[in-house]
Amino acid sequence: MSNVIIFGAGLYGHKYALDCLQKGDNILYFVDNDSAKHGTACTLEPAGGGAEMSFNILHPNALLKTEFDKVVVATHTGFNEVVAQLLEQGIAPHKIDRSYTEHNVWARKVFLQNFATLAKERNLEGNCAEVGVYRGDFARHINASFPEKILYLMDTFEGFAAIDLQNENKGAQNIGAGHFANTSVELVLSKMPHVQRCVVRKGWFPDTARGLEDERFCFVSLDTDLHDPILAGLEFFYPRLVNGGVILVDDYFSTGYVGVKQAVDCFAAKMRISVAPIGDNGGVILIKRG
Numbered sequence: 001m002s003n004v005i006i007f008g009a010g011l012y013g014h015k016y017a018l019d020c021l022q023k024g025d026n027i028l029y030f031v032d033n034d035s036a037k038h039g040t041a042c043t044l045e046p047a048g049g050g051a052e053m054s055f056n057i058l059h060p061n062a063l064l065k066t067e068f069d070k071v072v073v074a075t076h077t078g079f080n081e082v083v084a085q086l087l088e089q090g091i092a093p094h095k096i097d098r099s100y101t102e103h104n105v106w107a108r109k110v111f112l113q114n115f116a117t118l119a120k121e122r123n124l125e126g127n128c129a130e131v132g133v134y135r136g137d138f139a140r141h142i143n144a145s146f147p148e149k150i151l152y153l154m155d156t157f158e159g160f161a162a163i164d165l166q167n168e169n170k171g172a173q174n175i176g177a178g179h180f181a182n183t184s185v186e187l188v189l190s191k192m193p194h195v196q197r198c199v200v201r202k203g204w205f206p207d208t209a210r211g212l213e214d215e216r217f218c219f220v221s222l223d224t225d226l227h228d229p230i231l232a233g234l235e236f237f238y239p240r241l242v243n244g245g246v247i248l249v250d251d252y253f254s255t256g257y258v259g260v261k262q263a264v265d266c267f268a269a270k271m272r273i274s275v276a277p278i279g280d281n282g283g284v285i286l287i288k289r290g
């Protein structure tokens with residue numbers, strides 16, 4: 001039996017923790033970089049019944065004072081930065097279990113690269129956009145995969161907007177406005193391999209789509225976590241996709257951000273289109289009919 005600490009007390013932290021329990025691991029506690037979660041608890045309902053289990057959520061410094069066998073990196077957003085943070089803290093590399101998340105992040109990147117290859121073969125016109133850029137970790141792969149296309153980088157760069165939380169469930173509302181504010185335009189641009197092709201649209205989406213009504217798109221990533229900007233993104237971008245173009249929506253399978261699936265299903269039903277998972281344990285795509 002391994003003594004395990006889970007890094008990331010969000011959706012994936014819950015999922016991976018349940019897997020650890022099923023494997024017979026002993027979870028010591030969770031750690032998270034979000035100070036709002038420190039001192040609170042993470043509650044798990046083991047698969048197949050059994051009593052609820054509750055685990056403390058602590059500051060990552062707690063790792064330095066604990067004997068453990070592995071720390072499971074259970075956050076997709078900022079995955080590389082969390083691994084770097086652990087190494088900087090002096091955690092031995094063999095104790096950092098990145099396998100769960102690495103597979104998913106890798107699957108998403110390979111999907112994007114394969115789609116870029118097809119788009120080139122088929123001479124798909126139109127540009128790229130991401131709504132929900134945060135620190136630019138997926139956007140840099142979009143920029144690398146489509147070096148000739150403009151990439152619109154759309155984010156408040158100040159985290160969730162209060163107005164978008166009004167229609168969310170308690171869980172998302174508790175996360176609060178301003179979540180994901182620890183970023184900046186400069187940081188994001190510094191990660192872009194073809195920065196001259198990037199156009200920053202800072203502010204609340206859909207306001208930031210104003211002026212792009214005549215633009216056409218080939219690849220769009222919607223990663224805002226919340227129902228309203230996801231629905232607004234589908235409504236704005238789908239009519240402007242070229243035939244064969246794709247919208248990727250992250251977190252469709254999230255059990256925390258349930259508004260994402262609701263928005264996608266509502267839009268897909270209205271437009272009579274299908275969605276398909278991309279194998280990264282989170283996202284689905286919508287393809288524009290030819």
Ligand SMILES: C[S@@+](CC[C@H](N)C(=O)[O-])C[C@H]1O[C@@H](n2cnc3c(N)ncnc32)[C@H](O)[C@@H]1O
Pocket residue numbers: 076077078131132133134135136137138139154155156157158159160161164179180203204205206223224225226229
């Ligand atoms: C999960 S993060 C995006 C992660 C990012 N795609 C990555 O690769 O790491 C969600 C982002 O959506 C942004 N966001 C949420 N609602 C928004 C809105 N209505 N307008 C603009 N940005 C929004 C937040 O500010 C946050 O940066």
